[in-house]
Amino acid sequence: MSLHSNLRKIKFRLGYNPKVEKCSKFRKYIPEPYDSVVLLYADFELAWAWRYSKAFINNKSEIGKIARRERDNIPGILSLCDKYNAPVTWATVGHLFLEECKKENGKPHPNIPRNKYFENEYWKYQAGEWFDDDPCGNFQDNPEWYCPDLIDKILKSKIKHEIGCHTFSHIDCRDEVCTSEVFEAEINECKRLAVEKKIELKSFVHPGHTIGNLTSLKKLGFDSYRTDYGNILGYPVKHKSGLWDIKGTMELTYRKYWTVEYNIKFYKTILDRAIKNNSLCVFWFHPSFDSVFLNNIFPEVLSYLCEKSDKILLTTAGEYTCMLNKNN
Numbered sequence: 001m002s003l004h005s006n007l008r009k010i011k012f013r014l015g016y017n018p019k020v021e022k023c024s025k026f027r028k029y030i031p032e033p034y035d036s037v038v039l040l041y042a043d044f045e046l047a048w049a050w051r052y053s054k055a056f057i058n059n060k061s062e063i064g065k066i067a068r069r070e071r072d073n074i075p076g077i078l079s080l081c082d083k084y085n086a087p088v089t090w091a092t093v094g095h096l097f098l099e100e101c102k103k104e105n106g107k108p109h110p111n112i113p114r115n116k117y118f119e120n121e122y123w124k125y126q127a128g129e130w131f132d133d134d135p136c137g138n139f140q141d142n143p144e145w146y147c148p149d150l151i152d153k154i155l156k157s158k159i160k161h162e163i164g165c166h167t168f169s170h171i172d173c174r175d176e177v178c179t180s181e182v183f184e185a186e187i188n189e190c191k192r193l194a195v196e197k198k199i200e201l202k203s204f205v206h207p208g209h210t211i212g213n214l215t216s217l218k219k220l221g222f223d224s225y226r227t228d229y230g231n232i233l234g235y236p237v238k239h240k241s242g243l244w245d246i247k248g249t250m251e252l253t254y255r256k257y258w259t260v261e262y263n264i265k266f267y268k269t270i271l272d273r274a275i276k277n278n279s280l281c282v283f284w285f286h287p288s289f290d291s292v293f294l295n296n297i298f299p300e301v302l303s304y305l306c307e308k309s310d311k312i313l314l315t316t317a318g319e320y321t322c323m324l325n326k327n328n
């Protein structure tokens with residue numbers, strides 16, 4: 001066990017991670033008879049999230065591998081969700097709704113305007129054209145870029161999941177990078193494709209938590225977005241745009257610097273703290289996570305949530321913000 005992994009344990013044990021917020025009026029956010037509310041978000045993006053990623057520059061085979069692992073994991077995730085009655089909010093990249101796409105006059109998606117080059121913590125987009133990696137093919141030949149089959153599988157699940165939005169092509173949404181013209185075109189394309197599957201998009205996650213364009217988001221009919229201010233066990237805040245800011249608590253992932261057993265204990269303890277402090281707990285994950293997480297850790301977390309279902313309301317972001325809008 002390294003010093004680093006022990007320090008992480010100490011920070012966790014002392015309660016510094018996640019940070020616990022206090023609120024005497026917690027009943028505004030946690031409905032009777034529950035002690036806590038838990039939301040599970042999946043950032044559903046296949047290859048789109050990893051284009052221009054600083055971690056995988058010029059490494060297309062690695063990007064394809066992540067996307068295929070995500071595809072392979074999702075049926076297993078869905079059957080666990082069914083088994084433990086766990087609804088997930090799937091923040092879905094809009095391009096995944098498509099069965100296919102084609103270039104028009106030599107250009108992919110000419111109806112979507114493009115942002116200028118940019119760089120942020122995760123991505124560096126400084127050459128080429130934004131849709132250069134789009135195969136302009138179909139979901140059978142290019143399963144890393146389209147996913148109507150799995151979206152249908154999510155919709156047909158026994159448990160009622162929510163399909164949320166993660167932009168059409170996984171853009172950086174910050175106001176200094178993304179114009180409202182680009183943002184609204186991306187979101188309107190997602191809405192158009194969602195309506196074809198009778199889905200109303202209400203919950204949003206900015207790619208890489210690049211928070212921005214909130215006025216447009218509200219105007220386009222959304223209720224909430226998720227933020228990442230560090231790991232917080234707290235309460236949602238109503239932003240001046242009228243949207244609910246849902247603060248992320250912890251990413252569900254296999255923390256390899258710890259044993260599997262300690263990973264399980266870590267997430268269960270966060271849930272115990274959420275119950276004790278009457279907090280909202282927001283877990284989010286990449287469905288491309290390690291198979292160890294899927295097979296050994298995730299079932300334990302979901303089973304614990306199920307066991308605590310008298311104390312914890314496990315719901316989707318859309319259902320939850322609907323409740324918040326009634327009470328606040």
Ligand SMILES: [Zn+2]
Pocket residue numbers: 095100101102108109134135136
């Ligand atoms: Zn396309």
Ligand SMILES: [Zn+2]
Pocket residue numbers: 043045049166170206207208
């Ligand atoms: Zn993403």
